[in-house]
Amino acid sequence: MQWDAWGAPEKRKVLSDGIKALLQQALGVSITEAPERDPDDVVLAPSALSEKDQAALATIVGERFCSTAHTDRLLRAGGKSTLDLLRRRSSEPQDAPDAVITPGTDDEVGEVLRYCTDNAVAVVPFGGGTSVVGGLDPVRDRYAAVVSLDLRRFDTLLDLDAESGVATLGAGVTGPHAEELLGVHGLSLGHFPQSFRFATIG
Numbered sequence: 311m312q313w314d315a316w317g318a319p320e321k322r323k324v325l326s327d328g329i330k331a332l333l334q335q336a337l338g339v340s341i342t343e344a345p346e347r348d349p350d351d352v353v354l355a356p357s358a359l360s361e362k363d364q365a366a367l368a369t370i371v372g373e374r375f376c377s378t379a380h381t382d383r384l385l386r387a388g389g390k391s392t393l394d395l396l397r398r399r400s401s402e403p404q405d406a407p408d409a410v411i412t413p414g415t416d417d418e419v420g421e422v423l424r425y426c427t428d429n430a431v432a433v434v435p436f437g438g439g440t441s442v443v444g445g446l447d448p449v450r451d452r453y454a455a456v457v458s459l460d461l462r463r464f465d466t467l468l469d470l471d472a473e474s475g476v477a478t479l480g481a482g483v484t485g486p487h488a489e490e491l492l493g494v495h496g497l498s499l500g501h502f503p504q505s506f507r508f509a510t511i512g
């Protein structure tokens with residue numbers, strides 16, 4: 311998904327002149343297009359994760375699944391509420407998780423949580439990033455650092471009782487992917503929130 315907007319860029323709709331005129335007339339606003347921003351130009355507060363913590367977390371999940379890269383942090387810096395999207399327009403340094411941890415097994419999740427608990431690192435789980443109530447904000451509070459725990463690798467159908475219609479899906483399975491996994495068995499999740507395309511089971 312785009313870092314500073316809801317949905318997919320190829321589905322973008324432009325406001326018609328009629329709607330723009332109506333908005334101007336009804337609200338008295340002047341309409342200027344916000345210039346598109348290159349994600350690389352967004353300034354993030356530097357990662358506060360210590361080298362020791364980063365090394366320890368990388369040992370648990372593997373080097374490539376413990377990232378402090380700019381784009382990885384930026385993409386998990388918040389949800390998709392209007393306030394979130396407006397905040398992303400700021401040219402001031404923006405807050406973001408200090409690292410993105412992407413575990414691949416239940417044991418790794420347990421180990422990450424244990425390590426972070428013992429070392430004053432806050433953990434914010436990340437599914438599809440569609441929160442609209444601030445649930446993804448990298449709140450530091452009394453913690454030395456905050457990491458995003460991305461659950462995207464939990465993307466399988468774990469168990470299915472077709473007779474009773476009970477399925478166990480990984481936390482990182484998105485709506486369309488759940489439909490694919492269940493569709494093979496002639497079943498459907500039957501839940502289609504507006505955020506279906508990106509929101510996860512978790």
Ligand SMILES: Cc1cc2nc3c(=O)[nH]c(=O)nc-3n(C[C@H](O)[C@H](O)[C@H](O)COP(=O)(O)OP(=O)(O)OC[C@H]3O[C@@H](n4cnc5c(N)ncnc54)[C@H](O)[C@@H]3O)c2cc1C
Nearest residue numbers: 390435436437438439440441445481503504505509510512
């Ligand atoms: C355009 C739009 C339309 C929406 N429409 C609807 C709708 O129709 N119905 C509806 O109910 N909601 C809707 N929402 C809200 C949002 O999609 C839901 O809250 C959705 O369930 C969030 O899922 P996510 O995977 O994106 O979670 P995220 O946004 O990634 O996370 C949401 C919260 O849950 C936590 N979390 C995520 N995964 C886990 C996990 N595995 N374990 C523990 N905690 C976890 C996160 O830390 C965060 O606090 C909409 C949002 C948008 C932007």
